[in-house]
Amino acid sequence: MKRPTTFDVLQERGISRRDFLGFCALAATWMGLGPQGGAAIAHALETKPRIPVLWLHGLECTCCSESFLRSSHPQASDIVTSLVSLDYDDTIMAAAGDQAEAIVEEIIRDYRGSYILAVEGNIPLANDGMACIVGGRPFKHQFDDAARHAKAIIAWGTCASSGCVQAAKPNPTQATPVHKLIKNVPVINVPGCPPIAEVMTGVIAYILTYDRLPELDNQLRPKMFYSQRVHDKCYRRAHFDAGQFVERWDDEGARQGWCLYKMGCRGPTTYNACASMGWNDGVSFPIKSGHGCIGCSEEGFWDRGPFYERLPDMQQWGIESNADKVALAGAAALGAAIAVQSAATVVKRVVTGKAYDKDSDDSPTS
Amino acid sequence: MSKITTPNGFTLDNSGRRVAVDPVTRIEGHLRIEVNVDGGNVIRNAVSAGTMWRGLENILQGRDPRDAWAFVQRICGVCTGVHALASVRSVEDALSLPIPDNANLIRNIMHLTLFVHDHLVHFYHLHALDWVDVVSALSASPKATSELAQSISRWPSSSPGYFADVQAKIKRMVSSGQLGPFRNGYWGHPAYKLPAEANLMAVAHYIEALNFQREIVKIQAVFGGKNPHPMWLVGGSPSPINVHGAGGVGAINVERLALVADVAQRTHDFVSQVYIPDLLAIASYYKDWFKLGDGLASKNLMSYGEFPSKANDQSNASLRLPRGVILGGDLSRIHEVDLKDPSQIQEFVPHSWYKYGDEKAGLHPWDGRTDLDFRLGPKTKQSGDKIEALDEEAKYSYVKAPRWKGHAMEVGPLARLVIAYANGDRRIKELVDGALKKLDLPLPALFSTLGRTAARGLETQWAAEQLIGEIGQLVANIKAGNSATANTDKWEPKTWPDTARGAGYCEAPRGALGHWIDIRQGRIANYQCVVPTTWNASPRDGAGAIGAYEASLLGVPMANPSKPLEILRVIHSFDPCLACATHVVGEDGEELTRVQIL
Numbered sequence: 021m022k023r024p025t026t027f028d029v030l031q032e033r034g035i036s037r038r039d040f041l042g043f044c045a046l047a048a049t050w051m052g053l054g055p056q057g058g059a060a061i062a063h064a065l066e067t068k069p070r071i072p073v074l075w076l077h078g079l080e081c082t083c084c085s086e087s088f089l090r091s092s093h094p095q096a097s098d099i100v101t102s103l104v105s106l107d108y109d110d111t112i113m114a115a116a117g118d119q120a121e122a123i124v125e126e127i128i129r130d131y132r133g134s135y136i137l138a139v140e141g142n143i144p145l146a147n148d149g150m151a152c153i154v155g156g157r158p159f160k161h162q163f164d165d166a167a168r169h170a171k172a173i174i175a176w177g178t179c180a181s182s183g184c185v186q187a188a189k190p191n192p193t194q195a196t197p198v199h200k201l202i203k204n205v206p207v208i209n210v211p212g213c214p215p216i217a218e219v220m221t222g223v224i225a226y227i228l229t230y231d232r233l234p235e236l237d238n239q240l241r242p243k244m245f246y247s248q249r250v251h252d253k254c255y256r257r258a259h260f261d262a263g264q265f266v267e268r269w270d271d272e273g274a275r276q277g278w279c280l281y282k283m284g285c286r287g288p289t290t291y292n293a294c295a296s297m298g299w300n301d302g303v304s305f306p307i308k309s310g311h312g313c314i315g316c317s318e319e320g321f322w323d324r325g326p327f328y329e330r331l332p333d334m335q336q337w338g339i340e341s342n343a344d345k346v347a348l349a350g351a352a353a354l355g356a357a358i359a360v361q362s363a364a365t366v367v368k369r370v371v372t373g374k375a376y377d378k379d380s381d382d383s384p385t386s
Numbered sequence: 387m388s389k390i391t392t393p394n395g396f397t398l399d400n401s402g403r404r405v406a407v408d409p410v411t412r413i414e415g416h417l418r419i420e421v422n423v424d425g426g427n428v429i430r431n432a433v434s435a436g437t438m439w440r441g442l443e444n445i446l447q448g449r450d451p452r453d454a455w456a457f458v459q460r461i462c463g464v465c466t467g468v469h470a471l472a473s474v475r476s477v478e479d480a481l482s483l484p485i486p487d488n489a490n491l492i493r494n495i496m497h498l499t500l501f502v503h504d505h506l507v508h509f510y511h512l513h514a515l516d517w518v519d520v521v522s523a524l525s526a527s528p529k530a531t532s533e534l535a536q537s538i539s540r541w542p543s544s545s546p547g548y549f550a551d552v553q554a555k556i557k558r559m560v561s562s563g564q565l566g567p568f569r570n571g572y573w574g575h576p577a578y579k580l581p582a583e584a585n586l587m588a589v590a591h592y593i594e595a596l597n598f599q600r601e602i603v604k605i606q607a608v609f610g611g612k613n614p615h616p617m618w619l620v621g622g623s624p625s626p627i628n629v630h631g632a633g634g635v636g637a638i639n640v641e642r643l644a645l646v647a648d649v650a651q652r653t654h655d656f657v658s659q660v661y662i663p664d665l666l667a668i669a670s671y672y673k674d675w676f677k678l679g680d681g682l683a684s685k686n687l688m689s690y691g692e693f694p695s696k697a698n699d700q701s702n703a704s705l706r707l708p709r710g711v712i713l714g715g716d717l718s719r720i721h722e723v724d725l726k727d728p729s730q731i732q733e734f735v736p737h738s739w740y741k742y743g744d745e746k747a748g749l750h751p752w753d754g755r756t757d758l759d760f761r762l763g764p765k766t767k768q769s770g771d772k773i774e775a776l777d778e779e780a781k782y783s784y785v786k787a788p789r790w791k792g793h794a795m796e797v798g799p800l801a802r803l804v805i806a807y808a809n810g811d812r813r814i815k816e817l818v819d820g821a822l823k824k825l826d827l828p829l830p831a832l833f834s835t836l837g838r839t840a841a842r843g844l845e846t847q848w849a850a851e852q853l854i855g856e857i858g859q860l861v862a863n864i865k866a867g868n869s870a871t872a873n874t875d876k877w878e879p880k881t882w883p884d885t886a887r888g889a890g891y892c893e894a895p896r897g898a899l900g901h902w903i904d905i906r907q908g909r910i911a912n913y914q915c916v917v918p919t920t921w922n923a924s925p926r927d928g929a930g931a932i933g934a935y936e937a938s939l940l941g942v943p944m945a946n947p948s949k950p951l952e953i954l955r956v957i958h959s960f961d962p963c964l965a966c967a968t969h970v971v972g973e974d975g976e977e978l979t980r981v982q983i984l
Binding site for chain 2: 069070072077079080081082083084085086087089090091092095096097100101102104105106107108109110111112113114115116117118119120121122123147150151152153154155156157158159161184185186188189190191192193195213214217256268269270274275276277278294299300301303304305306307308309310311314316322325326327328
């Protein structure tokens with residue numbers, strides 16, 4: 021049986037061969053492939069089968085799968101039925117038991133080095149890995165088998181990227197994120213609890229469309245989605261700058277949509293796209309619904325509570341007193357507000373203790 | 387063991403062929419089911435094992451009680467919000483903190499939204515493939531499918547062209563050999579009974595429901611900022627209301643309420659014009675499954691009650707779905723349930739991978755301990771790193787065995803509906819009697835695999851109606867000048883007593899959920915959850931009584947034990963959530979026991 025290729029799929033979606041070849045030639049020009057490049061790309065798209073995806077579940081809560089299914093563009097149903105071949109995902113797959121486990125073996129055998137491994141949740145190492153048993157074996161063994169021969173690994177959510185809730189102190193199961201167990205296979209971290217649906221499908225669409233892995237920062241996150249703080253793009257930022265803060269739940273400031281910094285908002289230390297892209301087809305994001313950001317895409321965020329205390333690490337930089345002064349002085353204290361902003365930008369480094377990423381465009385002086 | 391009778395009246399015989407299903411897919415979390423079948427391939431023994439454990443309650447020790455909702459919400463991302471709701475209620479109960487009317491309404495709206503979403507996704511994406519043969523849909527006539535669809539519903543997407551397009555899409559997947567999520571399915575299995583046209587209609591609605599479900603949760607995004615895992619608040623709702631004044635664009639305003647009302651109406655239409663007609667059509671071809679998979683359903687059912695119509699009133703006069711227990715199948719009497727009575731809800735661990743000082747003891751959650759004790763029994767069968775068969779005479783699951791006054795209970799939509807029915811709820815009676823009449827079935831048919839599935843669908847219809855009603859009530863409240871959403875009187879921990887204990891109830895889509903919190907000096911001293919799947923997936927207790935999953939599998943015939951479609955049907959009818967069931971751990975953070983594989 022012939023497997024439909026990307027071209028077959030495009031054709032059935034109403035793309036003519038002429039348009040298809042035009043696209044390939046253009047793509048070749050962008051990539052600097054020369055006059056023969058267009059034909060090479062067309063040949064590849066016409067003959068390559070859809071890329072198989074194995075989506076494994078370790079210690080997790082399935083919020084990543086649920087978020088993925090919420091994607092509106094591309095639609096999750098299109099990704100699953102047309103763009104990739106989601107051959108193993110125990111949340112939605114028809115097969116169970118032996119029939120399910122056989123798929124992992126078949127994909128490793130038939131697509132060695134050319135399938136994508138997506139991992140939701142993390143890998144418990146305590147008790148010989150027996151805190152998560154799949155197919156009668158420790159999840160660690162299933163993960164190792166599938167990871168070894170993958171083309172690339174997508175670590176969905178904060179669980180797979182950095183540990184998340186079960187890795188919060190004292191991490192009873194020694195839950196361990198994907199990248200700490202992997203050498204020699206590229207890992208893409210897509211953090212968030214869960215990640216935004218369109219960020220998840222966007223990462224897959226990027227790989228398929230541009231036939232390359234996205235550019236990553238020093239925490240292996242796609243730069244296009246994770247290089248700016250929620251605070252940088254927050255529509256309430258003007259209230260922060262003007263010193264207009266919610267002081268108590270449901271107070272007049274809350275009803276006016278003022279800044280939630282004093283209610284513990286983690287927007288100033290959280291690198292994510294919530295404030296730009298929004299959630300659930302752009303309907304809202306936590307701050308827009310009146311609750312501060314809890315920083316769910318940041319490594320170790322569970323251990324930086326209580327969530328309703330304003331960022332404790334900011335005090336040493338004079339943020340808290342500045343914010344109060346700003347509040348007293350009102351919008352006139354523009355100079356102080358600017359000082360607050362630049363101090364807030366370096367907080368992230370203080371909190372994580374990470375070295376500075378020279379390639380990142382979010383430098384503290386920008 | 388060869389043949390025994392359990393204290394709750396079931397006969398178990400493990401002498402026949404042993405079959406393991408691991409992983410049970412299309413559920414949340416990790417579950418293993420083993421059965422023994424007799425010479426006629428009828429299930430005579432069943433073993434339900436939760437195979438994951440995360441230890442969240444231990445992680446909560448010493449944290450701020452106001453943060454607890456965010457931690458426990460991460461117990462489950464499928465029934466997202468239920469643990470957050472139980473958590474904020476437990477803290478409010480401990481602090482005697484009443485919430486404003488609007489906060490109660492907003493919580494009801496959030497929770498009803500989850501009910502509808504969760505049930506719809508369960509039916510189409512977790513359960514339907516147990517009844518619907520995707521490959522058979524390829525031989526359907528699109529024209530006949532259109533006629534079938536139009537004969538049962540006025541849903542507009544029903545033309546022959548529409549079904550032909552869906553068929554072409556499926557054909558492309560199947561002919562490619564790359565079936566994606568349909569790979570290695572049980573297509574052609576003799577237990578599939580639907581005609582090709584019904585299969586095609588159901589596959590079309592599988593895809594349609596996949597695209598529609600993301601609309602439903604926009605309601606949660608409005609009030610909670612995102613879904614999955616929206617934001618909650620001890621003392622109320624984080625989303626303030628401002629429909630009249632300046633700055634209303636940053637609050638719940640007329641545009642947000644219009645969005646919510648529009649989504650609720652479209653959700654109601656999808657449920658009543660797609661989900662319910664599909665459910666009844668599919669069920670009509672599988673009437674034998676209204677006799678299989680009873681288990682505890684015709685005996686012991688429990689609900690904590692849900693959807694208070696009056697804020698801060700948890701009495702049955704206020705709850706729209708009543709609290710109560712039905713014992714021994716006696717629908718004429720509803721027993722009272724008290725989450726705080728130490729003699730009512732207790733958990734046992736003789737067959738669970740935890741240890742108590744006294745292995746026979748049952749502990750109320752306020753005194754709960756769950757120190758890990760992972761040991762496989764001496765009769766466990768293994769090859770290499772793989773467990774082939776568990777030893778159910780020893781410890782065999784990460785799920786504990788909860789009991790109400792010593793009884794194993796079934797919880798979930800069926801329990802809620804039967805208790806409401808027995809309590810005389812008019813709308814529930816109408817829905818249940820109407821569906822039974824259409825299917826020409828008697829009331830006891832509910833106590834079965836498809837009875838559970840039907841109850842879930844009827845509850846979805848009920849919840850979609852309630853959702854529209856609650857949104858109307860919220861608008862009426864605002865119109866009457868009430869816009870308060872949070873009570874901050876006890877926000878600061880310095881206003882709290884030195885010690886306080888609380889219990890938070892919730893009916894999750896999957897059943898009765900309780901959280902118990904012990905607060906000392908403003909911090910969490912102990913936190914315990916007893917969740918729906920702990921009840922349903924319960925292993926044996928010390929006396930040998932079996933839980934709902936195990937009981938429901940007994941007597942179910944299998945066409946081919948190597949292709950466990952029938953086991954999936956029974957277990958999926960409960961909608962398992964194992965990340966919920968198996969997160970528990972003790973309060974003292976003792977060093978974990980080393981694993982012993984014997």
